[in-house]
Amino acid sequence: MKKTIFAIVILVTIVAQAGYIKESVAAHKKGDNKKVASIYQEACRDGKTSACYNLGVLYMGTKGIKKDTNRSVKYYSMACDGNFSAACYNLALIYLAGTIVEKDVKKSVLLYDQACSADHGAACNNLGMLYAKGEDIPKDQKKAVLYFKKSCNSFDNVGCSNLAYKYQHGEGTAQSYQQAFAFYKKSCDGGVPMACGNLGYLYENAQGVKKNPKKAAELYKIACDRNYARGCNNLAILYIKGSGVKKDSKKSKELFDKTCKLGLKVGCENLKLLK
Numbered sequence: 683m684k685k686t687i688f689a690i691v692i693l694v695t696i697v698a699q700a701g702y703i704k705e706s707v708a709a710h711k712k713g714d715n716k717k718v719a720s721i722y723q724e725a726c727r728d729g730k731t732s733a734c735y736n737l738g739v740l741y742m743g744t745k746g747i748k749k750d751t752n753r754s755v756k757y758y759s760m761a762c763d764g765n766f767s768a769a770c771y772n773l774a775l776i777y778l779a780g781t782i783v784e785k786d787v788k789k790s791v792l793l794y795d796q797a798c799s800a801d802h803g804a805a806c807n808n809l810g811m812l813y814a815k816g817e818d819i820p821k822d823q824k825k826a827v828l829y830f831k832k833s834c835n836s837f838d839n840v841g842c843s844n845l846a847y848k849y850q851h852g853e854g855t856a857q858s859y860q861q862a863f864a865f866y867k868k869s870c871d872g873g874v875p876m877a878c879g880n881l882g883y884l885y886e887n888a889q890g891v892k893k894n895p896k897k898a899a900e901l902y903k904i905a906c907d908r909n910y911a912r913g914c915n916n917l918a919i920l921y922i923k924g925s926g927v928k929k930d931s932k933k934s935k936e937l938f939d940k941t942c943k944l945g946l947k948v949g950c951e952n953l954k955l956l957k
Contacts, residue, residue: 803838859890
């Protein structure tokens with residue numbers, strides 16, 4: 683059963699409340715973002731990289747501030763030049779997307795690597811994804827594993843899940859179900875639904891752990907409750923077989939229906955077969 687690796691691709695949109703100027707905190711609490719921007723601009727001119735970063739966030743679209751993506755890129759660049767890793771990460775996303783600036787994959791890779799070197803876990807994970815998929819840069823599964831390891835070590839639970847996948851399937855590293863189990867568990871405990879679903883798969887199929895359909899069902903349910911479609915699909919199959927749970931065709935239909943609505947084609951097909 684194929685599992686899909688995914689990456690975080692969402693821009694940071696929360697304004698960090700820099701502690702260096704009490705005024706900015708007070709203005710932010712009042713919702714006076716124009717004053718916040720004014721304070722950050724002065725701090726940025728004084729070389730405060732976090733202020734430059736926050737300006738980049740503000741100009742990406744914040745209430746009371748006219749959106750100006752060119753200024754946002756400018757301030758992110760200033761912050762990144764000052765080794766503010768979150769700014770480098772956001773710039774990498776921007777250059778890879780190619781909607782605000784001309785797409786530049788090489789620049790994106792360099793920016794991800796700079797952020798990753800500063801222990802930005804999501805940047806390490808995204809760089810690992812680029813090497814794993816090999817769509818924008820040459821595929822290199824060994825490099826992908828290295829970056830997923832660094833991501834996981836930098837407390838990014840998605841990176842832990844992707845590292846587990848590599849161990850499970852022996853991509854870029856020796857296959858090890860025990861390692862896959864350990865990293866899926868860490869990721870699942872950290873709140874990643876896909877990891878919970880994949881951990882359930884290990885329990886169902888005795889990969890790296892003793893076969894335990896009941897535990898598999900519990901983990902599939904956790905994944906499904908968090909809208910991981912394949913978790914819903916796999917749980918539905920357990921209800922059909924009566925494995926780890928009591929047979930329940932009505933429950934199976936409900937779960938296949940949810941799987942289908944979440945966009946997983948196999949769930950739609952299974953629902954038709956069950957009907």
